[in-house]
Amino acid sequence: MTGSSEYPVPLTEKQVAARRHRSIAIALALGALVLLFYAATIVRMGGNVANRPLAVTGVGLLKGVLR
Amino acid sequence: MAELGIQADISGTRDNTSSVGDFFELMKPRVMSLVVFTALTGMAAAPGSIHPVLAFIAILAISIGAGASGALNMWYDADIDAQMQRTVSRPVPRGRVSAEDALAFGSFLSAASVLMLGLLVNWTAGALLALTIGFYIFVYTMWLKRRTAQNIVIGGAAGAFPPMIGWAAVTGGVSVESMLLFMIIFLWTPPHFWALSLYRCRDYERAGVPMLPVVAGPTETRRQIVLYSLVFIPVAISPYFIGLGGLSYLAVSSVLGAVFLKLAFDVRRITEGREADAAAKKLFLFSILYLFAVFGVMLIEKIVLRVLA
Numbered sequence: 001m002t003g004s005s006e007y008p009v010p011l012t013e014k015q016v017a018a019r020r021h022r023s024i025a026i027a028l029a030l031g032a033l034v035l036l037f038y039a040a041t042i043v044r045m046g047g048n049v050a051n052r053p054l055a056v057t058g059v060g061l062l063k064g065v066l067r
Numbered sequence: 068m069a070e071l072g073i074q075a076d077i078s079g080t081r082d083n084t085s086s087v088g089d090f091f092e093l094m095k096p097r098v099m100s101l102v103v104f105t106a107l108t109g110m111a112a113a114p115g116s117i118h119p120v121l122a123f124i125a126i127l128a129i130s131i132g133a134g135a136s137g138a139l140n141m142w143y144d145a146d147i148d149a150q151m152q153r154t155v156s157r158p159v160p161r162g163r164v165s166a167e168d169a170l171a172f173g174s175f176l177s178a179a180s181v182l183m184l185g186l187l188v189n190w191t192a193g194a195l196l197a198l199t200i201g202f203y204i205f206v207y208t209m210w211l212k213r214r215t216a217q218n219i220v221i222g223g224a225a226g227a228f229p230p231m232i233g234w235a236a237v238t239g240g241v242s243v244e245s246m247l248l249f250m251i252i253f254l255w256t257p258p259h260f261w262a263l264s265l266y267r268c269r270d271y272e273r274a275g276v277p278m279l280p281v282v283a284g285p286t287e288t289r290r291q292i293v294l295y296s297l298v299f300i301p302v303a304i305s306p307y308f309i310g311l312g313g314l315s316y317l318a319v320s321s322v323l324g325a326v327f328l329k330l331a332f333d334v335r336r337i338t339e340g341r342e343a344d345a346a347a348k349k350l351f352l353f354s355i356l357y358l359f360a361v362f363g364v365m366l367i368e369k370i371v372l373r374v375l376a
Binding site: 014015018021022025033037039040 | 082083084085086087090118120121124127183187
């Protein structure tokens with residue numbers, strides 16, 4: 001390695017701008033993916049979301065397993 | 068390359084200036100639109116129903132899978148693309164996206180689209196999407212394209228799967244009807260691409276791609292276009308006879324089919340000069356219109372039937 005601190009190579013303004021745009025696009029895509037998985041989960045579970053037991057006690061869980 | 072006056076860069080150099088638009092272009096948006104359209108028709112034609120949210124996810128996953136195939140194709144074929152006028156301005160040969168970025172982008176989207184379709188819709192559709200991507204990249208792009216004049220005949224299967232995937236997204240299976248939709252696109256592909264390769268013959272020759280006009284000559288290509296068209300049109304009309312298409316489908320597929328055949332015979336008849344190129348171009352453009360029209364009519368018929376039901 002040379003003494004002239006060439007590393008890391010500084011990015012040009014154009015490179016920084018392009019990277020920022022790519023980062024925003026990836027963030028938006030990930031956000032959309034989270035929403036899609038959430039929506040699909042709700043659609044597939046349907047009414048079962050509302051009908052699920054709201055609390056599970058240790059005894060109830062044991063009964064369920066033994067049944 | 069010098070003949071085209073381009074500065075193609077397929078070395079994979081990274082300069083970190085690729086824009087979001089460059090990556091989008093890697094996905095071949097025009098091909099994606101045809102894939103989305105045929106997949107949507109497959110979904111609409113399938114018996115049964117699917118929740119609109121799941122239908123949207125299925126179409127999105129199929130289009131991302133098609134885009135991923137396009138990106139991987141552009142990664143592998145960058146050397147060929149750099150030598151062809153039609154493809155020289157693509158992001159990789161232009162140096163706007165490095166080859167390794169195209170590979171990473173395509174690989175990630177392939178896996179993501181298959182997982183999304185499999186996990187959120189069903190695994191039959193997910194498996195068919197994986198098969199489509201694999202077929203397009205490994206069988207067509209890597210194996211057949213540079214080796215045989217039958218490249219687009221067999222490779223055409225990759226472009227024919229989307230309506231079958233759409234059908235599977237609704238029904239969870241494969242049926243005769245969905246295979247017929249597959250056959251329509253499968254048989255449409257050779258006359259469509261051979262018409263293009265007739266007037267782009269020098270491009271393919273320069274790039275060393277053994278398309279039929281390069282290997283067997285334009286006369287044999289013209290003969291094959293007519294033969295495939297004669298088989299294709301009856302198959303394109305046949306959905307009416309198994310109840311997949313209605314009367315309007317029969318009318319549109321028959322009338323436009325007759326025009327398709329006339330244009331195919333024109334290509335066979337006009338063999339010299341600019342008129343020959345014009346005839347081939349006309350068939351190429353009309354073939355796109357034909358596919359959109361027959362799938363469009365089927366889609367409209369199914370939507371109307373569902374609204375009236």
